Amino acid sequence: MKRKNLMTPGPSPVPSFVREALSREIVHHRTEEFKQTLSEVSKGLQHVFCTKNPVLIFACSGTGAMEAAVSNLFSSQDKVIAICGGKFGERWAAIAKAFGLDVVEMNIEWGASPAVEELKRIIDENKGVKGVLTTLCETSTATVYDVEAIAKITKEKNILLIIDAISGLGQDKLLPDTWGVDVVVGGSQKGFMLPPGLSFISLNDKAQEALKTSKSPKYYFDLNAALKSYAKSDTPYTPAVSLIVGLKEALEFIKTEGLEKRWVRFEKMAKATRQAAVALGLEIFSQRPSASVTAIKCPSQIKSSDMVKALRKQYGLSIAGGQGQVKDKIFRIAHMGWINEQDLIMCFSLLEKVLKDMGHKFKPGASLAALQEVFASGSQSQCSSSNCDIKAQMKI
Amino acid sequence: MKRKNLMTPGPSPVPSFVREALSREIVHHRTEEFKQTLSEVSKGLQHVFCTKNPVLIFACSGTGAMEAAVSNLFSSQDKVIAICGGKFGERWAAIAKAFGLDVVEMNIEWGASPAVEELKRIIDENKGVKGVLTTLCETSTATVYDVEAIAKITKEKNILLIIDAISGLGQDKLLPDTWGVDVVVGGSQKGFMLPPGLSFISLNDKAQEALKTSKSPKYYFDLNAALKSYAKSDTPYTPAVSLIVGLKEALEFIKTEGLEKRWVRFEKMAKATRQAAVALGLEIFSQRPSASVTAIKCPSQIKSSDMVKALRKQYGLSIAGGQGQVKDKIFRIAHMGWINEQDLIMCFSLLEKVLKDMGHKFKPGASLAALQEVFASGSQSQCSSSNCDIKAQMKI
Numbered sequence: 075m076k077r078k079n080l081m082t083p084g085p086s087p088v089p090s091f092v093r094e095a096l097s098r099e100i101v102h103h104r105t106e107e108f109k110q111t112l113s114e115v116s117k118g119l120q121h122v123f124c125t126k127n128p129v130l131i132f133a134c135s136g137t138g139a140m141e142a143a144v145s146n147l148f149s150s151q152d153k154v155i156a157i158c159g160g161k162f163g164e165r166w167a168a169i170a171k172a173f174g175l176d177v178v179e180m181n182i183e184w185g186a187s188p189a190v191e192e193l194k195r196i197i198d199e200n201k202g203v204k205g206v207l208t209t210l211c212e213t214s215t216a217t218v219y220d221v222e223a224i225a226k227i228t229k230e231k232n233i234l235l236i237i238d239a240i241s242g243l244g245q246d247k248l249l250p251d252t253w254g255v256d257v258v259v260g261g262s263q264k265g266f267m268l269p270p271g272l273s274f275i276s277l278n279d280k281a282q283e284a285l286k287t288s289k290s291p292k293y294y295f296d297l298n299a300a301l302k303s304y305a306k307s308d309t310p311y312t313p314a315v316s317l318i319v320g321l322k323e324a325l326e327f328i329k330t331e332g333l334e335k336r337w338v339r340f341e342k343m344a345k346a347t348r349q350a351a352v353a354l355g356l357e358i359f360s361q362r363p364s365a366s367v368t369a370i371k372c373p374s375q376i377k378s379s380d381m382v383k384a385l386r387k388q389y390g391l392s393i394a395g396g397q398g399q400v401k402d403k404i405f406r407i408a409h410m411g412w413i414n415e416q417d418l419i420m421c422f423s424l425l426e427k428v429l430k431d432m433g434h435k436f437k438p439g440a441s442l443a444a445l446q447e448v449f450a451s452g453s454q455s456q457c458s459s460s461n462c463d464i465k466a467q468m469k470i
Numbered sequence: 471m472k473r474k475n476l477m478t479p480g481p482s483p484v485p486s487f488v489r490e491a492l493s494r495e496i497v498h499h500r501t502e503e504f505k506q507t508l509s510e511v512s513k514g515l516q517h518v519f520c521t522k523n524p525v526l527i528f529a530c531s532g533t534g535a536m537e538a539a540v541s542n543l544f545s546s547q548d549k550v551i552a553i554c555g556g557k558f559g560e561r562w563a564a565i566a567k568a569f570g571l572d573v574v575e576m577n578i579e580w581g582a583s584p585a586v587e588e589l590k591r592i593i594d595e596n597k598g599v600k601g602v603l604t605t606l607c608e609t610s611t612a613t614v615y616d617v618e619a620i621a622k623i624t625k626e627k628n629i630l631l632i633i634d635a636i637s638g639l640g641q642d643k644l645l646p647d648t649w650g651v652d653v654v655v656g657g658s659q660k661g662f663m664l665p666p667g668l669s670f671i672s673l674n675d676k677a678q679e680a681l682k683t684s685k686s687p688k689y690y691f692d693l694n695a696a697l698k699s700y701a702k703s704d705t706p707y708t709p710a711v712s713l714i715v716g717l718k719e720a721l722e723f724i725k726t727e728g729l730e731k732r733w734v735r736f737e738k739m740a741k742a743t744r745q746a747a748v749a750l751g752l753e754i755f756s757q758r759p760s761a762s763v764t765a766i767k768c769p770s771q772i773k774s775s776d777m778v779k780a781l782r783k784q785y786g787l788s789i790a791g792g793q794g795q796v797k798d799k800i801f802r803i804a805h806m807g808w809i810n811e812q813d814l815i816m817c818f819s820l821l822e823k824v825l826k827d828m829g830h831k832f833k834p835g836a837s838l839a840a841l842q843e844v845f846a847s848g849s850q851s852q853c854s855s856s857n858c859d860i861k862a863q864m865k866i
Binding site for chain 2: 082093098101132138144145269292293294386392
């Protein structure tokens with residue numbers, strides 16, 4: 075009997091209390107009842123985004139909200155820097171090019187996080203840069219970028235900073251208001267424990283000001299129209315009602331546990347995952363590993379795509395392989411949203427079986443012992459420090 | 471005890487077997503299992519669209535797929551005609567303007583259907599028209615346009631014909647391949663019996679050829695990228711997995727009943743709705759009423775928005791009021807997707823109560839008797855004629 079388990083960095087598992095909400099009878103979107111839902115969801119999103127700014131909801135996948143940022147904040151010929159150190163940084167560059175922007179690509183090694191001094195140099199060398207497009211967690215390399223340090227530079231230079239936080243939000247710490255991040259993009263199918271189909275975008279005052287001058291064509295993703303509707307707890311076009319009703323449940327769950335506690339928990343799960351990999355004689359791919367997903371180098375004799383297929387076929391477990399230039403070289407295990415410590419135990423118990431079958435040598439149970447050791451430890455992440463106090467940050 | 475009933479033209483009710491599918495555990499979108507679902511769903515969509523052309527799926531509301539048509543088929547300065555006889559014709563014009571197209575608005579009376587000779591004259595007067603943007607059912611006026619006659623002209627003049635069939639598909643007859651419609655846009659929350667969040671677009675060879683020359687900026691809605699993925703039973707970005715899994719169930723249901731039978735059934739329900747309204751001394755608003763939704767003029771002493779509110783507040787029944795220039799003047803009752811004859815009986819029984827409370831005079835039960843009379847009749851719509859044979863039309 076094969077049970078299915080999803081440990082991919084999106085879609086990630088949807089808990090039953092959210093799935094129950096998805097299956098409820100449909101509500102009309104222009105009713106007081108749905109306005110109330112939208113208003114509660116807005117507050118919940120602000121909590122997870124750690125922001126006082128409006129967080130707009132679109133019916134689309136994350137890429138749609140990334141496009142919204144590009145087409146609403148800039149015009150053709152505007153100069154922007156896209157930090158390309160993985161598939162999603164490259165996506166920023168591709169979207170910006172599609173809209174005729176003048177894109178300066180800051181190419182960094184996959185798995186590395188951008189050197190802040192280098193970014194500063196590129197900004198100084200390229201006069202008139204209007205925006206920096208980058209990621210919180212670059213999902214393809216499982217690397218978390220130092221957004222706080224990047225924001226210091228963009229703030230100083232008065233440049234818009236736009237962060238794709240689709241896979242990182244909810245696990246990797248992000249304090250946009252305190253750090254000075256202007257725009258944050260999120261998606262439903264990762265830390266929010268929902269199916270794919272919704273994306274989110276928050277805009278601070280500086281970003282809202284920039285909307286006024288953009289000349290790029292847009293309609294469905296027009297953020298001015300969306301902000302106008304937002305003020306009335308409404309959306310310009312028919313929203314994805316069932317997903318929003320599900321989102322309300324997911325946000326309440328996150329709030330009950332507490333975002334800070336979740337940051338600490340996922341950080342610990344990420345640490346445990348790394349130590350479990352090391353216990354199997356494997357190497358961590360990322361130089362600055364994320365709390366949302368871990369990328370592990372495959373033993374040289376094994377193609378990661380074969381391993382991923384074997385896990386799915388033999389045991390019903392879905393993890394992710396590598397993309398682009400690291401295809402077949404790495405595999406990725408998600409620890410986000412609804413995934414918990416026991417899922418990691420299950421995941422590594424199956425991973426050990428498949429690695430053994432494929433000829434990799436290690437002591438059976440080594441990864442499970444490593445996981446248990448970290449889980450049992452009182453180890454706290456950096457989030458326990460005082461700058462992790464969301465309430466203080468948000469001045470609530 | 472107030473039971474909720476949804477008789478609005480989108481969102482419309484979602485049957486329990488679809489809601490059950492929405493609540494299933496999430497499947498990863500890059501698996502053989504999901505590819506199989508996508509491939510079956512594609513065939514089901516082709517059945518409802520009555521086309522052999524690819525029908526692409528986007529995670530967005532219908533407006534997103536309308537934008538996809540505009541931004542992929544045309545370039546800035548291209549001349550198009552938008553038939554404006556309601557809110558959705560006006561939306562076509564607004565999207566085309568947002569993308570810098572040269573829009574010729576063919577303004578017609580709300581509730582009327584476009585005069586084909588007039589359209590011909592406008593095409594002849596405006597040299598270089600590249601496309602006509604219009605609707606199958608103009609939801610705001612509940613009017614079905616004579617797409618077959620319009621297509622005759624656009625075919626003759628070698629102009630692209632793009633049809634917003636979002637509210638009409640599944641109820642109002644549309645034979646794109648036989649008639650020569652190049653592009654058809656659909657949405658999930660009407661005839662497809664799903665929550666909002668998916669939209670569809672079909673493209674014939676002529677439209678696929680036009681994609682190659684468009685210079686408008688686009689990324690999320692890039693139809694070339696979508697067609698490329700479609701060929702591999704894939705999507706360029708993460709699809710709205712749960713909605714697509716639900717769609718599979720809905721499409722199977724439609725296929726089991728048969729699209730032609732459904733056309734006849736909805737036509738009959740529309741006729742019954744009109745006769746029920748007349749039996750209450752009310753007038754039909756549209757000059758060419760749709761099989762998907764009926765617009766009824768409100769008695770002059772009653773504001774339709776008050777009536778809609780009373781129905782919702784007192785009886786839990788949602789119908790739609792008027793939009794734009796007919797706000798407060800008309801109300802609209804949907805008969806699409808999952809709505810059946812008994813829903814109309816329920817709807818009119820409550821409508822009678824509210825109309826009576828608001829001072830309108832009529833014989834109690836008159837509308838119900840009128841409905842029953844039509845339901846009992848052997849009346850067949852024009853669909854029973856030979857040109858309604860889908861299999862012959864599609865040469866299957």
